[in-house]
Amino acid sequence: MVSTEGEEIIVLGSSDIDIHMISDLFHRNSKIYTAIIIGECEIHYQGRASSKAPLGTRIVIYKSDGSLLVHEGKDRDPLNWQPPGSLCISDADKGFLEIRCRSRKYGHEIVSIRFKRILTAIWCRLSTKGLEVHGTEKDLVEMIYMNPSVISPSAKVIGREVETPSGKIDLILRDDPGNIYVVEVKNEKAGISAVNQLDRYVKYLESMQSRSPDVTRRIIGVLVSNGITRRAREALIERGYIYIDSMSLKIGNTSQTLMKYVK
Amino acid sequence: MVSTEGEEIIVLGSSDIDIHMISDLFHRNSKIYTAIIIGECEIHYQGRASSKAPLGTRIVIYKSDGSLLVHEGKDRDPLNWQPPGSLCISDADKGFLEIRCRSRKYGHEIVSIRFKRILTAIWCRLSTKGLEVHGTEKDLVEMIYMNPSVISPSAKVIGREVETPSGKIDLILRDDPGNIYVVEVKNEKAGISAVNQLDRYVKYLESMQSRSPDVTRRIIGVLVSNGITRRAREALIERGYIYIDSMSLKIGNTSQTLMKYVK
DNA sequence: CGTGCCAGGTGCCCT
């Protein structure tokens, strides 16, 4: 058994493996420590869907927040998992370590891991700091919100995160001629669904407008995204909407306007 | 240094830590072995977005398929990562281990991990078997495809995965009276977007039909899903479409029909 | 807590 500096980390090598000890550590440490067990195991999952993984060598991680991950030697995503807040019970019966993990969020979900052989088992305290990501869609919306003239020189923001029956509209602008801009922002390459989404918003505003026909304004759909697929662009053009590549905004070209598109 | 059975696994405890050795093993083993390093590190990410993680204790996993994961003590998803096929370069300069990982898929993406302290480092061969998941949407579509009478007693399948400008229609059925059923299947709880999607398909088929007005059939939107949100249900009803809970199908109640909804 | 929706989404399958 290899142990370091006041149980900051506990590492059990293959020569130290005792499944009763592991099972014991597993239960005792789970509130504070993250457990990492590497070994040959079979996995059964039953819940929203179901799966069965044959015997294979995998990494099992049980975090102190109650999330369970089972990783193989490929892919970013775990082979099997259980969401945060799940409860694992380990069991050393019949000479094999078995871990059963129940989800709290999805009451009926269960992952069972049966180890045929354990190569190493580790307990350690990991940080839970998280991080801030920049350059996200929210930032892009914020940028346009602070500088709506990138859409049209005289445009002012008249709405943000506006609720509709079909979803929330990122931004609504109005320029001096009275045109209304419905702006949908995607931080990624826009596909058909983005155009559909924008279309819904425009249609909704048009239907609202038709209920009070005293003021009738032109409603212009604007899609701001980091690229657009061919079919999406076709659908956008067919509906008479406008596409703006987000890169042309990000590089600070704030003088670029949409006036050339508006007759 | 703890090593077992012909390098099936290599475990370096804190007393064995030599960052030059680790850097060396990191480069030498990356094609076959998955590397797991636990220690205090700072992380910088720059790519589609950007992030910076302060000093914290984390697990770094570099899989043999070239995917990189950095996990903290919470959440199912990694704090930082790099997709499969990425290339990591480790560096032991200035007394600190630094790992830089570049994505092939997103050429400009880079994750840099700078270790202040390493608690343990492990190399092992993991399986890459994957698994088959059952109970997915595809299974549900297949089930209805094989047994369309669950939608309407006389219904026959006349289309599957039918391409439209707004996306693919899961199933199209026709019953003896000539009604057309546009079936959208969701394996999860359906929200507004699902209703919008269904609405698009129906509208599209209606527009197709209006082009050839010799045959005019009633087109009925059907949403099959595992639950539905309140607003989605309202929108569905307002448009005159039909909701079927997928559970009522899964439990084998194949005699249940929709005739009560069809006038 | 339900609902809606973005995500550095990822992974799969199709053309």
Added chain:
DNA sequence: AGGGCACTTGGCACG
């Protein structure tokens, strides 16, 4: 390789 889409999506923010 690009596109469309499901996912045991996860995670967050808001009513």
